[in-house]
Amino acid sequence: MRIAVIGTGYVGLVTGACLAEFGMFVTCVDIDEKKIERLKRGEIPIYEPGLDDIVAKNVKEGRLTFTTNTAEAVKNNLVVFIAVGTPSSDDGSADLRYVDQAARDIAQNLNGYKVIVNKSTVPVGTGQRVKNIIRSIAGEKVRFDVVSNPEFLREGAAVNDFLRPDRIVIGAESEEAIAIMKDVYSAHYLNEAPFVITNIETAEMIKYASNAFLALKVTFINEVANLCEYVGADVHKVAKAMGMDGRIGPKFLHPGPGYGGSCFPKDTRALSYIARSNGYTFQIVDTVIKVNEEQKLRMVDKILKLMNIEKKDGALKGLRFAILGLAFKPNTDDMRESPSITIVNELLNMGAEVNAFDPEAMENAKEFFGDRICYCKGEYEAVKDTDCLVIVTEWNQFRKLDMEKIKSLMRRANLADLRNIYEPSKMKALGFNYTSVGRL
Ligand code: NAD
Numbered sequence: 001m002r003i004a005v006i007g008t009g010y011v012g013l014v015t016g017a018c019l020a021e022f023g024m025f026v027t028c029v030d031i032d033e034k035k036i037e038r039l040k041r042g043e044i045p046i047y048e049p050g051l052d053d054i055v056a057k058n059v060k061e062g063r064l065t066f067t068t069n070t071a072e073a074v075k076n077n078l079v080v081f082i083a084v085g086t087p088s089s090d091d092g093s094a095d096l097r098y099v100d101q102a103a104r105d106i107a108q109n110l111n112g113y114k115v116i117v118n119k120s121t122v123p124v125g126t127g128q129r130v131k132n133i134i135r136s137i138a139g140e141k142v143r144f145d146v147v148s149n150p151e152f153l154r155e156g157a158a159v160n161d162f163l164r165p166d167r168i169v170i171g172a173e174s175e176e177a178i179a180i181m182k183d184v185y186s187a188h189y190l191n192e193a194p195f196v197i198t199n200i201e202t203a204e205m206i207k208y209a210s211n212a213f214l215a216l217k218v219t220f221i222n223e224v225a226n227l228c229e230y231v232g233a234d235v236h237k238v239a240k241a242m243g244m245d246g247r248i249g250p251k252f253l254h255p256g257p258g259y260g261g262s263c264f265p266k267d268t269r270a271l272s273y274i275a276r277s278n279g280y281t282f283q284i285v286d287t288v289i290k291v292n293e294e295q296k297l298r299m300v301d302k303i304l305k306l307m308n309i310e311k312k313d314g315a316l317k318g319l320r321f322a323i324l325g326l327a328f329k330p331n332t333d334d335m336r337e338s339p340s341i342t343i344v345n346e347l348l349n350m351g352a353e354v355n356a357f358d359p360e361a362m363e364n365a366k367e368f369f370g371d372r373i374c375y376c377k378g379e380y381e382a383v384k385d386t387d388c389l390v391i392v393t394e395w396n397q398f399r400k401l402d403m404e405k406i407k408s409l410m411r412r413a414n415l416a417d418l419r420n421i422y423e424p425s426k427m428k429a430l431g432f433n434y435t436s437v438g439r440l
Contacts, residue, residue, distance in 0.1 A: 171203025325393025
């Protein structure tokens with residue numbers, strides 16, 4: 001089985017490397033020459049645990065190669081995955097320019113039957129759109145099938161998620177394409193991973209519905225946490241007991257500063273847009289989007305309340321904050337729509353000075369904050385002479401800090417634990433003025 005993957009980002013690179021691990025011959029393509037150069041040198045352009053080993057092994061064994069030459073990659077392979085970005089447009093819709101370009105690139109190089117697999121998260125109807133683009137360029141005679149095969153991996157656990165998926169969704173219109181896709185995923189098929197085989201539109205909808213539901217679950221527990229703060233309840237106990245109900249399940253019930261990342265924000269906006277453009281208002285998703293934006297700002301209000309400061313211009317002049325964690329979640333360097341962006345910008349806007357540390361996301365953070373914040377080498381350097389420590393991302397290494405040392409290094413012992421990783425009673429006993437999300 002020979003496979004090309006167009007787009008070598010978080011999804012494309014993991015897909016390519018893991019399919020090579022399953023014994024396929026995979027060519028990963030990207031238009032970003034620097035990215036491909038780095039990959040050819042054996043460097044992994046993103047931080048994703050376990051990815052370096054699997055890439056190195058499959059390159060060495062000759063099953064994984066990298067190129068900027070889309071034409072050759074399309075010509076030489078039977079299955080062509082599209083794994084390019086689908087960012088938000090200003091109106092919330094998914095920007096399909098990269099998908100369209102990939103479709104044009106494929107169309108110009110069709111030299112026989114191909115299965116073109118959309119792995120990018122795309123609005124319902126995009127499979128047909130890709131088909132139309134290819135038809136209009138390649139003509140009526142060329143044989144090809146378009147398949148929707150949405151990806152459900154989580155950054156930070158992407159390799160494991162790809163190798164051991166909860167389910168594989170295949171949206172296709174021909175038996176031939178379905179048979180080839182089963183062959184691509186034969187390792188999963190033999191391991192009895194559940195397959196959902198459906199039409200293209202249903203497969204496209206499954207991805208958005210799944211992401212919107214997860215965003216809803218996070219947002220729901222965030223609102224429960226907010227209410228807990230008013231009524232004197234402990235959200236951790238509430239979430240634990242809720243999660244024991246098999247109908248609810250324990251996952252995604254961790255309160256925090258709001259969801260971020262490259263998927264939930266843009267995919268909820270895109271689903272809302274798909275609904276609107278079909279004459280339907282998806283009220284619950286619209287509310288999730290609004291509440292999540294408010295949750296990020298609510299964290300800033302929480303910090304001000306902790307420090308007994310009124311919100312106004314210049315309110316934080318002369319105060320220095322330590323931010324631990326910038327990535328939108330642990331184990332990734334991805335900064336896209338991270339809650340840290342809103343929180344840090346709000347603090348800066350009120351005149352604060354900011355020290356920050358993240359184990360992997362500092363380079364990417366520079367794109368968002370430039371030289372407006374101070375990038376530190378570690379946790380203890382970051383907290384030095386600060387007036388408040390804000391934990392934004394729950395990297396494991398932040399869970400067991402020497403809090404006595406932290407306190408002694410700080411100018412004032414204010415601690416806003418936005419991921420609830422410390423025990424409130426212990427922090428208070430150590431002399432911290434402490435706040436978290438939804439706990440007593
Ligand atoms: P990314 O931005 O990390 O990578 C996209 C890559 O595509 C970039 O390297 C870019 O240079 C390349 N590219 C763009 N146009 C190209 C072209 N014409 N030819 C070759 N390469 C091209 O994006 P990502 O995070 O990997 O996401 C890709 C898609 O997968 C998106 O639709 C996203 O919603 C979806 N998805 C992402 C995740 C995730 O956790 N990141 C999970 C599931 C699904």
